[in-house]
Amino acid sequence: MTDEIRIVVVDDHSLFRAGVTELLRSVPGFVVEAEGASGTDAIALCRQLHPHVLIMDVEMPGPGAPATVRQVSRDSPTTRIIVLTMHDSSTLVRELIGLGASAYLHKSAGRPELAAAVNSVMRDADQVLVAVSRTSMLGPERSESTPGLVSARELEVLTLLAQGLSNSEIAARLFISDSTVKRHLTNVYAKLGAASRVDAVRRAQAANLFAG
Structure with missing residues (x-):
């Protein structure tokens, strides 16, 4: 059917990804063509399939959300990118929209909101849809010089992140999942106003979080 909307879903949490896929497949006219678990998967699948819509998380293995959005936009310019994430940061919203994402939704969104977002970005290529908290979008960005906001555990995670460890390696080192x-990285990103792993480390260094 020519009116079907072909979708690729990429999220490294398999249970959440399965839930999103099941939700989308319950909407008439939506077809989930493929699933992935990393930014690398997102790029490869869009390069191969050129789906109408890519739905992707932010914090995944691979090149990072900004690089993934940039590359998908280059390789498959007709693909509409919907970011579906727990990260509620105006800095990240602006960066990813600027790089080519068509919509940015918080993972608290339900079936109607997600289905509406897919239909919206398909209906108007020039329209941008953002559904995050009012505080995130209207409130001032957090200063880089607020080290007291970061907990001891979050600082441990940040320190290992700065050493180049992956999420799995950090989890093993700290004996956590x-x-x-x-979740710690999501909190850190929000507290520092960071848009990526590299940005979080840079901001932490600027705030002297690693001092001593």
């Missing part, structure tokens, strides 16, 4: 590492 991968999902707990992701």
Whole structure:
């Protein structure tokens, strides 16, 4: 059918990805063509399939969300990118929209909101849809010089991140789960106003969080 919307879903949390896929497949006219678990998967699948819509998380293995959005936009310019994430940062929203994402949704969004976002970005290529908290979008960005906001555990995660460790390696080092590492990073990104792993380390260094 020519009116079907072909979708690729990429998220490294398999249970969440399965839930999103099941949700999308319950919407008439939506077809989930493929799933992936990393930024590398997102790039490869879009390069191969040229889907109408890519739905992707931010914190995944691979090149990082900004690089992934940039590359997908180059390789498959007709693909509309919807970012679906727990990260509620105006800095990240602006960066990813600027790089080519068509929509940015918080993972608290339900079936109607996600389905509406897919239909919206397909209906108007020039329209940008952002659904995050009002505080995130209207409030001032957090200063880089607020080290007291970062907890001791978050600082441990940041320190290992600065050493180049992956989420799995950090989890093993601290005897916590991968999902707990992701949650700590989500909090750190929000507290520092960071848009990526590299940006978080840079901001932490600027705030002298690693001093001593």
